[in-house]
Amino acid sequence: MQSIGDILKDEKLDEHSTWLETLESVSADDVQRELSQSPGRFRLNRLLTLVSPAAETFLEEMAQQAQALTTQRFGRTIQLYAPLYVSNYCVNRCRYCGFNSTHDFDRRRLTVDEAVADAGIIASEGFRHILLVSGEDRTGVPPEYFCALATRLRGRFSSIWIEIYPLTCEEYARLFAAGIDGVALYQETYDRSVYADWHQAGPKSAYDHRLDSPDRFAQAGMRRIGLGVLLGLADWRAETLALSRHAAYLMKKYWKAQVSFSFPRIRPAYEVCDQFDHLVGDTELVQMMLALRLCFADAGIVLSTRESAALRDRLTGLCVTSMSAGSKTNPGGYTGKHTTEQFTIDDSRTPALVAAMIRSAGREAVWKDWDTAFSA
Numbered sequence: 001m002q003s004i005g006d007i008l009k010d011e012k013l014d015e016h017s018t019w020l021e022t023l024e025s026v027s028a029d030d031v032q033r034e035l036s037q038s039p040g041r042f043r044l045n046r047l048l049t050l051v052s053p054a055a056e057t058f059l060e061e062m063a064q065q066a067q068a069l070t071t072q073r074f075g076r077t078i079q080l081y082a083p084l085y086v087s088n089y090c091v092n093r094c095r096y097c098g099f100n101s102t103h104d105f106d107r108r109r110l111t112v113d114e115a116v117a118d119a120g121i122i123a124s125e126g127f128r129h130i131l132l133v134s135g136e137d138r139t140g141v142p143p144e145y146f147c148a149l150a151t152r153l154r155g156r157f158s159s160i161w162i163e164i165y166p167l168t169c170e171e172y173a174r175l176f177a178a179g180i181d182g183v184a185l186y187q188e189t190y191d192r193s194v195y196a197d198w199h200q201a202g203p204k205s206a207y208d209h210r211l212d213s214p215d216r217f218a219q220a221g222m223r224r225i226g227l228g229v230l231l232g233l234a235d236w237r238a239e240t241l242a243l244s245r246h247a248a249y250l251m252k253k254y255w256k257a258q259v260s261f262s263f264p265r266i267r268p269a270y271e272v273c274d275q276f277d278h279l280v281g282d283t284e285l286v287q288m289m290l291a292l293r294l295c296f297a298d299a300g301i302v303l304s305t306r307e308s309a310a311l312r313d314r315l316t317g318l319c320v321t322s323m324s325a326g327s328k329t330n331p332g333g334y335t336g337k338h339t340t341e342q343f344t345i346d347d348s349r350t351p352a353l354v355a356a357m358i359r360s361a362g363r364e365a366v367w368k369d370w371d372t373a374f375s376a
């Protein structure tokens, strides 16, 4: 099987400009034809049609199909999780991020004991799914740190994900053995030249190494694969094409794992300029989510507290399957440490209030949907 890098190159999905004209050429008849097909299966041309400008006027119909498909595949449930930031040190210089190594602020990394204390608060709020997050701080929080932390947490959490720097396959396998079962790793942008512009230094400047990371953690046995792009860096329609191609490739090759999509939109952050040419509006975000659902019936759709309470409320019954709540994006935030956050969250409601909102939308808030005993 070809590598994902070769596939994207062959189909020119890593050069977004080549797709913009094709997206514009989609007609209303094309969209209607696509919406008359049974939903849930991926074809690049189908996805292209559903993210095209022509599909904007069909959002209501897309929403109805997405809602029915999500209920059919996932029931009336939304799984809840909380992120735990363990370090805001980073060697990279992503120009959109508050943790950028050139930014001058008091950095902080948690000891394993401190991280366990923050996790204790998260567990006391009801969460059984936790996401461990860190900047690229391999020296301060190496793979052994995450193994030690996961070993301490796995009795209290039924699922532990990480969102950290890329690792080798062997390192991912060690983390999996320690109890970590999912990895979220976003390509940020699939357009090579845009990627190079936003990531000019540090290990993250290696586009292909990042692109191959999901292969490495899927090979290591991870059950959950989190993909996404940072919305605001490049044209979102072309990004969605490349993202969908990556997801289809992974689903075919690692069919036992579940792929989920996240939709991080650029948020205000410490010392970050606000010169972003491709900011994504609410309607566009919704179109992207619906289009992906209508092409990937079984993919998780994740919506974080980056988004406003009002938008999260509206999307709860549509296609979302997983939400964060009560999030702190700074190390030690749950135990009240005053450290710099990666970005400002928008929905600051408590987990209990988010769960109540989910119930009032006719869905069930699920704190635990997996137990490690299932995979034993």
Ligand code: SF4
Residues within 6 Å of the ligand: 090, 091, 092, 093, 094, 097, 098, 099, 100, 101, 134, 135, 136, 204
């Ligand atoms: S996005 Fe991640 S890798 Fe880049 S500077 Fe921020 S924390 Fe570091």
